[in-house]
Amino acid sequence: MTLLAVRDLTVRFGRRRLVAVDSISFDLGPRQRLGIIGESGSGKTVTALALMGLLPETAQVSGSIQLAGRELVGLPDSAIARLRGDLMSMVFQEPMTALDPTMRVGRQVAEVLLLHAGRSGGPARAQVIEMLHRVGLSDSERVADSYPHQLSGGQRQRCLLAMALINSPDLVICDEPTTALDVTVQAKVLRLLDEVLTAESAACVFISHDLAVVSQVCSDVLVMLDGRIVEAGPVARLFTAPEHPYTRGLVATSRIDEVPPGARLPTVEDFFPREQAR
Amino acid sequence: MRILAFLGRRLGIFALSLLGASLLVFAVCAALPGEVAAIILGEGATPDQIAKLTAQLGLDRPWPVRYAEWVGGMLRGDFGTSYFTGQNVLQLMAPRIAVTLWLVFFALVLSVLVAVPVGMLAAMKRRSWIGFVASAAAQLGMAIPAFWAAIALVLVFAVWLHQLPANGYVPLTTDPASWAAHLVLPVISLAIVQASVLVRYVRSAFIEVLSEDYYRTARAVGWRPFPALLRHGLRNAALSLVTVIGLQLASVLVGAIVIESVFALPGLGSQLLDAVSQRDLSIVQGVVMFLAAAVLLINFLVDLSYAWIDPRLRTGDER
Numbered sequence A: 001m002t003l004l005a006v007r008d009l010t011v012r013f014g015r016r017r018l019v020a021v022d023s024i025s026f027d028l029g030p031r032q033r034l035g036i037i038g039e040s041g042s043g044k045t046v047t048a049l050a051l052m053g054l055l056p057e058t059a060q061v062s063g064s065i066q067l068a069g070r071e072l073v074g075l076p077d078s079a080i081a082r083l084r085g086d087l088m089s090m091v092f093q094e095p096m097t098a099l100d101p102t103m104r105v106g107r108q109v110a111e112v113l114l115l116h117a118g119r120s121g122g123p124a125r126a127q128v129i130e131m132l133h134r135v136g137l138s139d140s141e142r143v144a145d146s147y148p149h150q151l152s153g154g155q156r157q158r159c160l161l162a163m164a165l166i167n168s169p170d171l172v173i174c175d176e177p178t179t180a181l182d183v184t185v186q187a188k189v190l191r192l193l194d195e196v197l198t199a200e201s202a203a204c205v206f207i208s209h210d211l212a213v214v215s216q217v218c219s220d221v222l223v224m225l226d227g228r229i230v231e232a233g234p235v236a237r238l239f240t241a242p243e244h245p246y247t248r249g250l251v252a253t254s255r256i257d258e259v260p261p262g263a264r265l266p267t268v269e270d271f272f273p274r275e276q277a278r
Numbered sequence B: 001m002r003i004l005a006f007l008g009r010r011l012g013i014f015a016l017s018l019l020g021a022s023l024l025v026f027a028v029c030a031a032l033p034g035e036v037a038a039i040i041l042g043e044g045a046t047p048d049q050i051a052k053l054t055a056q057l058g059l060d061r062p063w064p065v066r067y068a069e070w071v072g073g074m075l076r077g078d079f080g081t082s083y084f085t086g087q088n089v090l091q092l093m094a095p096r097i098a099v100t101l102w103l104v105f106f107a108l109v110l111s112v113l114v115a116v117p118v119g120m121l122a123a124m125k126r127r128s129w130i131g132f133v134a135s136a137a138a139q140l141g142m143a144i145p146a147f148w149a150a151i152a153l154v155l156v157f158a159v160w161l162h163q164l165p166a167n168g169y170v171p172l173t174t175d176p177a178s179w180a181a182h183l184v185l186p187v188i189s190l191a192i193v194q195a196s197v198l199v200r201y202v203r204s205a206f207i208e209v210l211s212e213d214y215y216r217t218a219r220a221v222g223w224r225p226f227p228a229l230l231r232h233g234l235r236n237a238a239l240s241l242v243t244v245i246g247l248q249l250a251s252v253l254v255g256a257i258v259i260e261s262v263f264a265l266p267g268l269g270s271q272l273l274d275a276v277s278q279r280d281l282s283i284v285q286g287v288v289m290f291l292a293a294a295v296l297l298i299n300f301l302v303d304l305s306y307a308w309i310d311p312r313l314r315t316g317d318e319r
Helices: A044-052 A077-083 A105-117 A121-134 A140-144 A153-165 A183-199 A211-217 A235-240 A245-253 B002-031 B036-041 B047-057 B063-075 B089-124 B129-143 B146-160 B176-210 B213-220 B225-262 B268-278 B281-309
Strands: A004-013 A018-028 A033-037 A059-067 A088-091 A171-175 A203-208 A220-225 A228-234
Touching: A004 A044, A018 A044, A018 A220, A018 A228, A033 A044, A033 A211, A044 A059, A044 A088, A044 A171, A044 A203, A088 A153, A105 A121, A105 A140, A105 A153, A121 A140, A121 A153, A153 A183, A183 A211, A203 A211, A211 A220, A211 A235, A220 A235, A220 A245, A228 A235, A228 A245, A235 A245, B002 B063, B002 B281, B036 B047, B063 B281, B089 B129, B089 B176, B089 B225, B089 B268, B089 B281, B129 B176, B146 B176, B146 B225, B176 B225, B213 B225, B225 B268, B225 B281, B268 B281
Parallel strands: A033 A203, A033 A220, A088 A171, A171 A203
Antiparallel strands: A004 A018, A004 A059, A220 A228
16 A cells, blocks of 8 residues: 555746656655655755645646545645645754744644644643654753744754654655754754654655765665656665666765775766766 | 843933934924014014014023923923913923824724735735735825825715715714714825835735745645744734834824824824924924924834844843
């Protein structure tokens, strides 16, 4: 049984109908973790926003996205809004700016409960505190009563994670959730993400430009290039036997620790020369 | 304590601005051509008589003395006496302050109540015809002079439909219903321009909110666009909007002067106009100083409201 089935998803932008995502297809089973990697402009974030139904008005979406058997393409926003934060949720790249600076963090998490579970007041607060605790915030009471500017980047990203997970969604989409964090915090948040996804038995689409990061969380990977999927498969196979020259370049650049000192570092272009420089 | 330092700084700025305003008001009135005594005595007055009356009024003394006396009096609640009638200026102003305050207060409230939803709509629907119509209406509203709107409203609602009084004023304590009826048209005339100006600021403030990450987060957890903007955008947008509204107060007061004479409202504005044409400078000084103080006070309160709206100012350390 598949949780998410994407068929020939195409996203065009504006009057000139620039193609950002070009008829991609993939499946995701329950509890499965799928990484999408690619450079900026490869269409990975647009794919994520299309799944969430959060693309700007100028976007035209065609193809099919089925979540738990429900077709999402062409569904009115009011219907998709009911699924967002409940059946599927999203963690964004910028923890520093993704929280409302004028509202206490606990209230922002509680809102998600109120919105979908209709729970508020004392019971909601208890659940918020517990969720914050589960995402690794040991002083969750204090964090809940803090404004975003009083928290560190790692703490804010955990709060966003708590918002995304509090309604036990079936699918969590993570768009470069650790890119803005420094490396030590990044490793902690990734481990945590791995734990809570397992605990909540949620499936995950994990977007990153970093193959090393994806391999820590995901079992399978899609490689996107210029809006198309150029390669797909289990992470292990991609590392050992990459087929597409672009993937070979990605693998080589993610293993710069194996380059002998003094030698020139590999670039993607060594493996996958472009016709014109971008 | 950060908030106390903030308060202290704002209070200092408020006091300094008040001092600057009083100097300016005094200097402009002192520099006006034409001697008060000559105007009071009329055309046939001899230079002797003029000099005598000038001395009587105390206008022959050096300006620092007169300034100190004026400011000192105001601090004690004494705004001086009218050069013409000899009446106490503050007592002359008192009944008129209420008229102007009601007019300005309702005009500001009405313009905010209209501009915020319309501006939000214009921001959200900026790519569709709804947003275009909202913006175009705001543009049109800005182009309409307040006095013209006033005359047009009087023509329709007072002359043709006989629904509302064309001019005049009834105090609230005398007859509340009639008081309200007399204020409706002046308030609307004054609010049209203000609301139109404000719509543009509201629109751009909310367009900014629409591109913020926290708005996207709100949408991602399931809020529909309008509730997301209300819950997470309003407070953030309010930070820039209260500044604009505070600044707008000055133009509302200027507008009130015009509107009061169109509708024959016995407010500070019409009093100021009368006093200027009569060269009754002690009344002019008193009224202008009162209006300046009101504007400065509101802007001081606006500064304070930042701390209430923005927790980053209220709660200490930034990490």
